[in-house]
Amino acid sequence: MEPLAKPSKIEQAKAELCGLDLAPRLGDLASQGWESLDEATLTIRLKWLGIFFRPVTPGRFMVRLRLPNGVISADQLELLAEVIDRCGDQGSADITTRQNLQLRGLLLEDMAPLLQALEAGGLTSRQSGHDNPRNITGNPLAGIDPEEIVDTRPLVEVIQARLLGPAGPRNLPRKFNVAVGGAPDSFLLHNDLAFLPAEHNGQLGFTVLVGGFFSAQRNELAVPLGLWLRPEQLADFTLALLCHFERHGNRQQRNKSRLMYLIDQLGIDAYREELVEAFAEPVHPHDGSHLVSRAPRSGLGVHAQKQEGLHWVGLHVPMGRLDAASMQELAALARTYGSGELRLTEAQNALIVDVPCARIEALLAEPLLQRLRPDPSTLQAEAVSCTGNAYCSFALIPTKGVAQQVLEELEQRIELPEAVRMHWTGCPNACGQPYMGQIGLMGAKARKDGQMVEAAKIFLGGSMGAEPKLAELHEKGVPLSDLADVLELLLLEQFGARRREPAGF
């Protein structure tokens, strides 16, 4: 038998002390001095509280929240706006591809009061990073969607409560993504665990899909586990699955530690059997068919809710980045024109909900909507981006800035009849999910005129529809200076774009 490999530094740090045990000490740390924190705590364990050391800006931290189902109130958004306003030029908030928010530019001194304020405001940042179950996503239109199959909000809430409760996992081998679908366009196959609405003997419940993830080494869509669950079983089943993963996942090789590797190791049938045994509740076999049949709606613009007389207004947030002033204004608009609730989407946009018919016109006339547009160009509408090298050491290009610049350039040149989902990511780690885009772009290097320059790989053909498909490599490395030209041609040839008439004609 081979001797067990020595645990990595990360596994050692996790085993020695759980980051959650730091929570009661935050107040003391604030008063006694953060200097007493060792490096493993500073850079690893604090992530259990949602506090991220940023190697590019040592001393300026990021806090990632948990917003189950992407629901946030105006009061909560205002609270967060104040937090990043205090960070001046360094402060910003990014809407993430998990319907979540992460705040940048914070100091350690902000942490104790911030975490208190989050708790008082009904928010948490607990276990939002590192080897933890990440923010649980659901239908961003849950409860208001005329096409809704099932309201995902209560299900997501219960799953989160179960996972963060006393029996929840505290030391997973790797991060873990969970999602619940509730509409015909709930594409969720990029999650480690996805529950998609499905019928069984005429009863509405969920079929279970497992193992989806993207990484530099491997990209997989989730596969059917072959089980069907009643809605009230989701939380306990999720807990059982995560506890199984906590016990059996790979802790020796971090690049082979996502759930799919465990499924590979056991085989899907044996894996299912072990889960059924661990769950210890009756479950039904299922063929994996489900009621999700098309790619996600953007949700942008004005749409009637299922509640008569009410609408949601979807606003495009360029590259998902918000500053304090925009957050304040957004909160005020949600309160003034709607019920004070907002939703965040996986496409990094924001929705104001419960707007009565009579208030729509006034809302559309608000100055903020010149920046966060309900009717962005078809190029901008479904653009998604990772953070880029402004905050991430591994990004090969400044993703958000490049994406914005290229899209604005293309807007001048072409008209696109329908929105094209473009996913931008800075490196092969694929945080911007390039394989899910109709067009995917990934930071790279390429040679141009004898010089090594920043570039992008181009992927094509990703589909989140009835027959999901990952995008495939189309161009190995287009220098960023040529990217607008290459994309223009692609959009003209393959996506029905038309050249704009030159000005004056």
Place this chain on the structure above:
Amino acid sequence: MRSALPQWEPAQLPACGSPDRWGWLQQLRNLPELDPEPWLLALENGSLSIAPDLLAVLAERLDPPAQLRLLRWWRQQPDPDPGLPSQVLRHRDGASAAWLQEQLAPGPVALGFALPLSALPQVVAAALLPLLGHQRQVAAWPVLLCWMRAPIATPLRRAALEGVARGLSVWPRSQLVAGLSALAGDLDPQLAAPAVDLLARLPGARRALVPLRRCGLDPRVAERLGRRLAATPAQPLLLVVHGRAGGQLPAELVALAAELECRRGAPVRLQALSAAAPAAVPAVASELLQPGQVLGLVPLLLLPGGHVRHDLPAIVRHWSAFARVQHWPFLGAWPRWQAALARELAGLAMQDARPLLLHHPLEGPLAARYLTTLERRTGAHCVATPYSAEHLAELKLTLAAPALAAPALPLALAANRLTDQLAEQVGPPLLQRPGLRQLLLAELEALP
């Protein structure tokens, strides 16, 4: 010593732009053990050039001595990449902190605008100043302060301010408040705005922020200050005061409370000692306080007499039954109040005559110690003054005598029998004196 596996040696690193490079580096990153020595050697002997992707991988594996070694190498480069230090210097340790201190301690004079060989390039200083703060060593404070105040390019001053930010809770508090308060008035909003934001993070921030409202800040900075103050709303205050006969509240105190309420944007109530305790304390408490709020109880009493020692604890107990109470010391014990009294007395001073502080008689050793302290701090002579008609008449004659010729100040906030009867000799009560009134208003306004 660990040795690099042959396939993971620097010589095997695919060239920049190679499609294999990113994956190769990620595999290097995921090795359970990585000896940085060959990599540092290759950099030092010039056989390897540092690129951001390589740096991102190496930086994670450097221990403090290795990070310092890489920094020293970087500092010797003719054209150092300003992005390197922040990636490398993630560990806080004494040697790295000392090296940073050594580089920056000479202050802006080290910039050497004529660029002698030993000069500190601006780009280097700007890269290192934030990291000096990140090291959180209190010895760095004077260095950062010096750079922050110096008449040099704004980016360098901002870098020093960023250093201050990243170690905020380490610096000497009073010097920090003074330094940031001065910077908040800077003509450059790029410096003034972050200074306001940092002050707002300090414990008891209102005390530092409120005075800035009267500083004529840049309009954008003033707006920012308003937002910071709005986020630290003032507690409701209960001012415990001497009343007049029958619990009547003197007009000066009523006016003070009204103005204070306006300036704090929070309720301010008066409770006279001479009045019966309000029967409706629970109702008043719920009217004053939002859920979770604390009631600030401020005794506007000037002497540690029976009221302070006996009546006040009873009042605090009474309110504590219905609200969370923060109980402040009696006004006469506040150092800034004592200093203001000294200034007021200095304004009355006559040559060769020690001014008098006329106070209600006190008993006990505590009172004696207090009066001795007050005399020392104000330079006045404290004179016990019974308020009986007989004593006041006698005092009136004494003070009117040309032989005495000493100015006197009544230790009474609002009009009372002493100031009513000896108005010509002692002047108005303290709250009718602009300097003292303004000081008291400012102090009360700055309370949490």
